[in-house]
Amino acid sequence: MTELAQTYLGNSIEDANLAEQIEQARNSGRFLEVCISQTDSYKGRIYAHTTSGVTVGIVKSRNWSLRDGDVLETEQGQLLLVHLQQQKVMVLYFTEPVSDYAIKLVHLGHVLGNHHWPIIVQDRQLYVELAIDAQVIESTIREFQIPGLQIDYELRSPFDHLDFSPQAHHHHDQ
Incomplete structure:
Protein backbone atom coordinates (compact mmCIF):
# COMPACT_ATOMS: atom_id res chain seq x y z
CA MET A 1 0.00 0.00 0.00
CA THR A 2 1.31 3.44 -0.94
CA GLU A 3 1.44 6.18 1.69
CA LEU A 4 0.27 9.52 0.28
CA ALA A 5 1.92 12.67 1.63
CA GLN A 6 0.57 16.05 0.58
CA THR A 7 0.39 18.15 3.75
CA TYR A 8 3.51 20.28 4.16
CA LEU A 9 4.42 20.91 7.82
CA GLY A 10 7.69 22.84 7.51
CA ASN A 11 11.41 22.27 7.60
CA SER A 12 12.89 20.40 10.56
CA ILE A 13 16.28 22.08 10.12
CA GLU A 14 14.73 25.53 10.51
CA ASP A 15 12.02 24.66 13.07
CA ALA A 16 13.14 23.20 16.41
CA ASN A 17 9.55 22.29 17.39
CA LEU A 18 9.13 20.31 14.19
CA ALA A 19 12.48 18.56 14.79
CA GLU A 20 11.15 17.54 18.20
CA GLN A 21 7.92 16.22 16.62
CA ILE A 22 10.07 14.15 14.24
CA GLU A 23 11.89 12.55 17.19
CA GLN A 24 8.58 11.76 18.92
CA ALA A 25 7.19 10.26 15.68
CA ARG A 26 10.39 8.23 15.23
CA ASN A 27 10.01 6.79 18.73
CA SER A 28 6.31 6.04 18.32
CA GLY A 29 6.63 4.35 14.91
CA ARG A 30 4.73 7.12 13.08
CA PHE A 31 7.82 8.12 11.10
CA LEU A 32 8.99 7.65 7.52
CA GLU A 33 12.15 8.90 5.86
CA VAL A 34 12.84 9.29 2.16
CA CYS A 35 15.91 10.32 0.15
CA ILE A 36 15.14 11.86 -3.25
CA SER A 37 17.19 13.45 -5.99
CA GLN A 38 17.34 17.19 -6.25
CA THR A 39 15.79 16.90 -9.71
CA ASP A 40 12.78 15.08 -8.22
CA SER A 41 12.41 17.77 -5.55
CA TYR A 42 10.95 20.13 -8.18
CA LYS A 43 8.28 17.72 -9.40
CA GLY A 44 4.63 18.00 -8.43
CA ARG A 45 4.25 14.23 -8.11
CA ILE A 46 7.05 12.14 -6.65
CA TYR A 47 6.98 8.36 -6.33
CA ALA A 48 9.67 6.96 -4.04
CA HIS A 49 10.52 4.33 -1.46
CA THR A 50 11.32 5.20 2.13
CA THR A 51 14.45 3.98 3.89
CA SER A 52 12.26 1.27 5.47
CA GLY A 53 10.94 0.14 2.06
CA VAL A 54 7.48 1.73 2.23
CA THR A 55 6.18 3.10 -1.08
CA VAL A 56 5.33 6.78 -0.81
CA GLY A 57 3.70 9.25 -3.13
CA ILE A 58 4.39 12.94 -2.53
CA VAL A 59 1.94 15.40 -4.05
CA LYS A 60 2.76 19.10 -4.01
CA SER A 61 2.51 22.22 -6.09
CA ARG A 62 5.16 22.58 -8.80
CA ASN A 63 5.79 26.21 -7.88
CA TRP A 64 8.15 25.24 -5.04
CA SER A 65 10.76 22.55 -4.51
CA LEU A 66 11.34 20.27 -1.56
CA ARG A 67 14.42 21.01 0.52
CA ASP A 68 16.53 18.84 2.75
CA GLY A 69 14.76 18.54 6.10
CA ASP A 70 11.24 19.23 4.80
CA VAL A 71 8.49 17.34 6.61
CA LEU A 72 5.13 16.26 5.23
CA GLU A 73 2.30 14.39 6.86
CA THR A 74 0.80 11.34 5.20
CA GLU A 75 -2.92 10.66 5.00
CA GLN A 76 -2.37 7.95 7.63
CA GLY A 77 -0.86 10.51 10.04
CA GLN A 78 2.78 9.54 9.66
CA LEU A 79 5.51 12.18 9.44
CA LEU A 80 7.67 11.97 6.32
CA LEU A 81 11.15 13.48 6.56
CA VAL A 82 12.73 14.38 3.20
CA HIS A 83 16.46 14.19 2.52
CA LEU A 84 18.07 15.29 -0.73
CA GLN A 85 20.86 13.33 -2.37
CA GLN A 86 24.11 14.94 -3.41
Whole structure:
Protein backbone atom coordinates (compact mmCIF):
# COMPACT_ATOMS: atom_id res chain seq x y z
CA MET A 1 0.00 0.00 0.00
CA THR A 2 1.31 3.44 -0.94
CA GLU A 3 1.44 6.18 1.69
CA LEU A 4 0.27 9.52 0.28
CA ALA A 5 1.92 12.67 1.63
CA GLN A 6 0.57 16.05 0.58
CA THR A 7 0.39 18.15 3.75
CA TYR A 8 3.51 20.28 4.16
CA LEU A 9 4.42 20.91 7.82
CA GLY A 10 7.69 22.84 7.51
CA ASN A 11 11.41 22.27 7.60
CA SER A 12 12.89 20.40 10.56
CA ILE A 13 16.28 22.08 10.12
CA GLU A 14 14.73 25.53 10.51
CA ASP A 15 12.02 24.66 13.07
CA ALA A 16 13.14 23.20 16.41
CA ASN A 17 9.55 22.29 17.39
CA LEU A 18 9.13 20.31 14.19
CA ALA A 19 12.48 18.56 14.79
CA GLU A 20 11.15 17.54 18.20
CA GLN A 21 7.92 16.22 16.62
CA ILE A 22 10.07 14.15 14.24
CA GLU A 23 11.89 12.55 17.19
CA GLN A 24 8.58 11.76 18.92
CA ALA A 25 7.19 10.26 15.68
CA ARG A 26 10.39 8.23 15.23
CA ASN A 27 10.01 6.79 18.73
CA SER A 28 6.31 6.04 18.32
CA GLY A 29 6.63 4.35 14.91
CA ARG A 30 4.73 7.12 13.08
CA PHE A 31 7.82 8.12 11.10
CA LEU A 32 8.99 7.65 7.52
CA GLU A 33 12.15 8.90 5.86
CA VAL A 34 12.84 9.29 2.16
CA CYS A 35 15.91 10.32 0.15
CA ILE A 36 15.14 11.86 -3.25
CA SER A 37 17.19 13.45 -5.99
CA GLN A 38 17.34 17.19 -6.25
CA THR A 39 15.79 16.90 -9.71
CA ASP A 40 12.78 15.08 -8.22
CA SER A 41 12.41 17.77 -5.55
CA TYR A 42 10.95 20.13 -8.18
CA LYS A 43 8.28 17.72 -9.40
CA GLY A 44 4.63 18.00 -8.43
CA ARG A 45 4.25 14.23 -8.11
CA ILE A 46 7.05 12.14 -6.65
CA TYR A 47 6.98 8.36 -6.33
CA ALA A 48 9.67 6.96 -4.04
CA HIS A 49 10.52 4.33 -1.46
CA THR A 50 11.32 5.20 2.13
CA THR A 51 14.45 3.98 3.89
CA SER A 52 12.26 1.27 5.47
CA GLY A 53 10.94 0.14 2.06
CA VAL A 54 7.48 1.73 2.23
CA THR A 55 6.18 3.10 -1.08
CA VAL A 56 5.33 6.78 -0.81
CA GLY A 57 3.70 9.25 -3.13
CA ILE A 58 4.39 12.94 -2.53
CA VAL A 59 1.94 15.40 -4.05
CA LYS A 60 2.76 19.10 -4.01
CA SER A 61 2.51 22.22 -6.09
CA ARG A 62 5.16 22.58 -8.80
CA ASN A 63 5.79 26.21 -7.88
CA TRP A 64 8.15 25.24 -5.04
CA SER A 65 10.76 22.55 -4.51
CA LEU A 66 11.34 20.27 -1.56
CA ARG A 67 14.42 21.01 0.52
CA ASP A 68 16.53 18.84 2.75
CA GLY A 69 14.76 18.54 6.10
CA ASP A 70 11.24 19.23 4.80
CA VAL A 71 8.49 17.34 6.61
CA LEU A 72 5.13 16.26 5.23
CA GLU A 73 2.30 14.39 6.86
CA THR A 74 0.80 11.34 5.20
CA GLU A 75 -2.92 10.66 5.00
CA GLN A 76 -2.37 7.95 7.63
CA GLY A 77 -0.86 10.51 10.04
CA GLN A 78 2.78 9.54 9.66
CA LEU A 79 5.51 12.18 9.44
CA LEU A 80 7.67 11.97 6.32
CA LEU A 81 11.15 13.48 6.56
CA VAL A 82 12.73 14.38 3.20
CA HIS A 83 16.46 14.19 2.52
CA LEU A 84 18.07 15.29 -0.73
CA GLN A 85 20.86 13.33 -2.37
CA GLN A 86 24.11 14.94 -3.41
CA GLN A 87 23.90 16.59 -6.81
CA LYS A 88 26.48 15.78 -9.48
CA VAL A 89 26.88 18.64 -11.94
CA MET A 90 29.06 19.27 -14.96
CA VAL A 91 31.31 22.31 -14.65
CA LEU A 92 32.60 24.15 -17.72
CA TYR A 93 35.43 26.64 -17.36
CA PHE A 94 38.05 28.22 -19.58
CA THR A 95 41.85 28.12 -19.36
CA GLU A 96 42.27 30.57 -22.26
CA PRO A 97 40.58 33.86 -23.22
CA VAL A 98 37.36 33.16 -25.11
CA SER A 99 36.64 36.53 -26.70
CA ASP A 100 37.51 35.18 -30.16
CA TYR A 101 34.92 32.43 -29.73
CA ALA A 102 31.87 34.48 -28.72
CA ILE A 103 29.76 33.20 -31.64
CA LYS A 104 30.61 29.57 -30.82
CA LEU A 105 29.71 30.20 -27.18
CA VAL A 106 26.36 31.71 -28.13
CA HIS A 107 25.74 28.69 -30.37
CA LEU A 108 26.73 26.34 -27.53
CA GLY A 109 24.26 28.11 -25.20
CA HIS A 110 21.57 27.81 -27.86
CA VAL A 111 22.20 24.06 -28.29
CA LEU A 112 22.17 23.43 -24.53
CA GLY A 113 18.88 25.32 -24.28
CA ASN A 114 17.41 23.52 -27.29
CA HIS A 115 18.11 20.20 -25.54
CA HIS A 116 16.53 21.59 -22.34
CA TRP A 117 19.74 20.95 -20.39
CA PRO A 118 19.52 23.47 -17.55
CA ILE A 119 22.54 25.70 -16.96
CA ILE A 120 23.64 28.27 -14.41
CA VAL A 121 26.47 30.78 -14.88
CA GLN A 122 28.23 31.46 -11.58
CA ASP A 123 31.71 32.61 -10.62
CA ARG A 124 33.09 32.51 -14.20
CA GLN A 125 31.95 28.92 -14.57
CA LEU A 126 29.05 27.32 -16.37
CA TYR A 127 27.23 24.58 -14.46
CA VAL A 128 25.17 22.07 -16.43
CA GLU A 129 22.56 19.90 -14.73
CA LEU A 130 23.01 16.25 -15.70
CA ALA A 131 19.47 15.87 -16.99
CA ILE A 132 20.62 12.94 -19.16
CA ASP A 133 23.76 10.80 -19.44
CA ALA A 134 26.84 12.97 -18.87
CA GLN A 135 28.67 11.44 -21.83
CA VAL A 136 25.97 12.65 -24.23
CA ILE A 137 26.20 16.21 -22.91
CA GLU A 138 29.99 16.09 -22.90
CA SER A 139 30.12 14.82 -26.49
CA THR A 140 27.78 17.60 -27.63
CA ILE A 141 29.93 20.25 -25.94
CA ARG A 142 33.21 18.86 -27.33
CA GLU A 143 31.84 19.09 -30.89
CA PHE A 144 32.20 22.88 -30.63
CA GLN A 145 35.99 22.56 -30.27
CA ILE A 146 36.37 25.74 -28.23
CA PRO A 147 40.06 26.12 -27.23
CA GLY A 148 40.59 26.26 -23.49
CA LEU A 149 37.13 24.90 -22.66
CA GLN A 150 37.51 22.39 -19.84
CA ILE A 151 34.87 19.96 -18.60
CA ASP A 152 34.88 18.80 -15.00
CA TYR A 153 32.37 17.46 -12.47
CA GLU A 154 31.43 18.41 -8.91
CA LEU A 155 29.34 16.79 -6.20
CA ARG A 156 27.22 19.41 -4.46
CA SER A 157 25.68 18.79 -1.04
CA PRO A 158 21.96 19.46 -0.52
CA PHE A 159 23.02 22.56 1.43
CA ASP A 160 25.22 23.86 -1.40
CA HIS A 161 23.25 22.61 -4.38
CA LEU A 162 22.53 24.60 -7.50
CA ASP A 163 18.85 25.25 -8.07
CA PHE A 164 18.27 24.74 -11.80
CA SER A 165 14.49 25.01 -11.49
CA PRO A 166 12.76 27.92 -13.19
CA GLN A 167 10.88 28.42 -9.91
CA ALA A 168 13.82 28.75 -7.52
CA HIS A 169 11.72 30.24 -4.72
CA HIS A 170 10.17 28.20 -1.91
CA HIS A 171 6.50 29.06 -1.58
CA HIS A 172 4.55 26.27 0.05
CA ASP A 173 1.09 26.97 -1.35
CA GLN A 174 -0.92 23.92 -2.16
